Amino acid sequence: MAELPITPAPLTDEERAIYEWQTRIPDFGEEGQERLKGATVLVSRLGGLGSVVAYELAAAGVGRLILAHAGNVRPSDLNRQLLMTHEQLGKPRIESAERRLHDLNPRLEIVPVAENISEENVERLVGEVDVVVDCAPLFEERFLMNRETVRQSKPMVECAMYELQAQLTTFIPGESPCLACLFPEVPPAWKREFPVFGAVSGSVGCLAAMETIKLLAGIGETLAGELLTMDLRDMVFRKHRISRRAGCPVCDA
Numbered sequence: 094m095a096e097l098p099i100t101p102a103p104l105t106d107e108e109r110a111i112y113e114w115q116t117r118i119p120d121f122g123e124e125g126q127e128r129l130k131g132a133t134v135l136v137s138r139l140g141g142l143g144s145v146v147a148y149e150l151a152a153a154g155v156g157r158l159i160l161a162h163a164g165n166v167r168p169s170d171l172n173r174q175l176l177m178t179h180e181q182l183g184k185p186r187i188e189s190a191e192r193r194l195h196d197l198n199p200r201l202e203i204v205p206v207a208e209n210i211s212e213e214n215v216e217r218l219v220g221e222v223d224v225v226v227d228c229a230p231l232f233e234e235r236f237l238m239n240r241e242t243v244r245q246s247k248p249m250v251e252c253a254m255y256e257l258q259a260q261l262t263t264f265i266p267g268e269s270p271c272l273a274c275l276f277p278e279v280p281p282a283w284k285r286e287f288p289v290f291g292a293v294s295g296s297v298g299c300l301a302a303m304e305t306i307k308l309l310a311g312i313g314e315t316l317a318g319e320l321l322t323m324d325l326r327d328m329v330f331r332k333h334r335i336s337r338r339a340g341c342p343v344c345d346a
């Protein structure tokens with residue numbers, strides 16, 4: 094895909110020292126790091142997937158994260174939502190997330206949004222970012238972000254998991270299928286609450302963060318046009334070709 098229009102931000106000496114081990118990657122280098130610093134990413138929901146995506150993006154030195162998640166930390170979040178801590182039980186998730194991320198990277202600019210993605214905020218939030226990472230548990234939110242990222246021509250990294258299975262792809266408007274090509278309707282088996290190990294959501298979260306870093310820095314090959322499915326019970330990873338659906342009401346309108 095064409096390089097994303099990101100204005101690179103010059104690094105300080107402190108940042109050069111912190112990111113030294115990744116700027117040694119030849120096709121990434123200091124130029125890639127400056128692109129990450131100049132970038133903004135929206136992570137929708139900070140559950141088992143989004144917590145790890147945001148943590149890895151903060152560690153990698155993405156300059157600005159817009160984080161959207163409503164509600165308070167519950168005991169049942171703590172087996173996988175790694176930005177939530179025991180002492181924050183009963184308090185807003187977004188505060189816990191902000192604190193944890195700033196402990197790791199105080200240079201990170203965080204825009205905390207104590208709401209989930211909705212018709213009211215989706216256009217504005219997608220409009221502010223270079224890449225969207227979709228970690229929402231509700232398909233209605235996923236469809237909203239899909240429609241808006243196609244409309245604004247922004248890439249969206251799409252990750253999902255159930256029990257010990259997971260999947261990941263990247264949607265690039267104009268080049269790859271969109272979410273509505275893959276799922277014209279909410280999949281009947283999709284559930285709001287689902288069995289999960291944190292190690293499964295965390296694995297996919299790390300891979301989604303890597304897709305995002307590649308998109309921002311303009312390195313490697315993304316999963317655009319392919320769906321990576323992972324069965325962690327048997328450790329079977331497969332890539333499947335996916336195509337645009339003629340007459341898709343979102344991307345072929």
Ligand SMILES: [Zn+2]
Binds near residue numbers: 270274275342
């Ligand atoms: Zn489509």
